[in-house]
Amino acid sequence: MHSTPGSVAILAYDGLCTFEFGIAVEIFGLARPEFDFPWYQHRIVAVDQGPMRATGGIQVLADGGMELLETARTIIIPGWRSRSDPVPATLLAALRRAHGRGARLVSICSGVFVLAASGLLDGLRATTHWRYTDELSARYPNILVDPDVLYVDAGQLLTSAGSAAGIDACLHLVARDFGTQVANSVARRLVMSPQRTGGQAQFIPAPVSRTPRSDLSRVMQWARERLHEPLEVRDLASQAAMSERTFLRRFSEATGASPKSWLQQQRLARARELLESSRHTTEQIAQQCGYRSVESFRVAFRTVVGLAPSVYRERFGRGEQALPA
Structure with a gap:
């Protein structure tokens, strides 16, 4: 029997990273008529007030503000707009409350800097895009940064590497909720190979083999x-x-x-x-x-x-x- 997976809240903000946002919507927000059990209920959550423009000039309309995080079972944090841009204190507080009541928090690419700023990753393994791992280690020395993996599942907290690795992390979460067969079915609809394991290297120095x-x-x-x-x-x-x-x-x-x-x-x-x-x-x-x-x-x-x-x-x-x- 498949249980109801609950609500997925996908953060949106001015300067939104379009691809990472699209990954979350594609996996958790699309209807799945091929399945005979309840799928995720997704909500777009506004971090900022007023118009929110994503990369490429797209304007995003949200379903509501951060009050929606109070009932979400899963919260997705796409790549943050700027690693040097401070995270709003209201968002950090909302994430801490969500974690405290058992919600799962998933970061894609530089979204890990939001989780890092919350302090929730202290003492835990985490990853991000290989270009940012040194900076993450330097700024947050209490985090055990693993630069060589696609994603890290630390239970309630999942962090993933560069953009496409977010697909693997999200499919991993689907597999946690529904099993491998369902996750592979979602992967087939995405026309991609089955979800890769988190331990696979994120950066291959010689991608074109002899x-x-x-x-x-x-x-x-x-x-x-x-x-x-x-x-x-x-x-x-x-x-x-x-x-x-x-x-x-x-x-x-x-x-x-x-x-x-x-x-x-x-x-x-x-x-x-x-x-x-x-x-x-x-x-x-x-x-x-x-x-x-x-x-x-x-x-x-x-x-x-x-x-x-x-x-x-x-x-x-x-x-x-x-x-x-």
């Missing part, structure tokens, strides 16, 4: 079709007709992740799908996803997903069809 992308894609697809096998990096390198050292370097150059990390992501993504949609036992799922033991599968799943397989199935499985995990 290895043709089609070659790596072929090897990756070959591996996806064999997740039930205990694949090792040497198996992928052999399939690519490369030495293991060369394959490691070129895979990292092209994807921003190590082959081992990528394989883990694929195995756990497949495990989520099976827990949501199949009647397989945990032992069967562990075998189908290439784990040598059910114990190692449970540890990996809990470490990455944050839930035990049994809890994940109870929350996102198809009720009467699912067997205990």
